Amino acid sequence: DGGITQSPKYLFRKEGQNVTLSCEQNLNHDAMYWYRQDPGQGLRLIYYSQIVNDFQKGDIAEGYSVSREKKESFPLTVTSAQKNPTAFYLCASSPRFNSPLHFGNGTRLTVT
């Protein structure tokens, strides 16, 4: 079955630690995205990548970093510089720019 796999489902970290969220897709999609969702708010774009070895900042990139070394993989690192990292993180992909997104099941990150 094709899809997007995010892991882990839940993640707990202490303040000051970097943490990496995994996102893998086997849909052969070119474009991949990371969104953050907070309660009562819509999805906000962190980073996106339209092609391997290229990525761009979204609206709230500060305190985050990404890499796109393989088409299938787009990991997100939440660094200690991110002031409010506790949130629900969603990874998405699309076959081409401006087509509907396919989402993973998300990772809920809690930082204490």
Place this chain on the structure above:
Amino acid sequence: EDKVVQSPLSLVVHEGDTVTLNCSYEVTNFRSLLWYKQEKKAPTFLFMLTSSGIEKKSGRLSSILDKKELFSILNITATQTGDSAIYLCAVVASGSARQLTFGSGTQLTVLP
């Protein structure tokens, strides 16, 4: 700055009721509007609307776009408890490499 506003923010109804969810937008170079349903995890795609006045329908769900007044509605008839979810509206702007601008969502709760 592109903006998407959904209303109401939350709604509680009983099974069998009909609901209308609203999405208004201010976007430069509008291309399309999408509706997603989000239960506990990944948003799932419902509709993509690009033309005014053409209703999209899927079972008990339907949606229509008004490009003159810059809004869309999502109707759900004969609601069921399984319709309980967050309904997200998103707009795609032509030429925007940032992909989608999401509204904050409407939390729909359907009581038995």
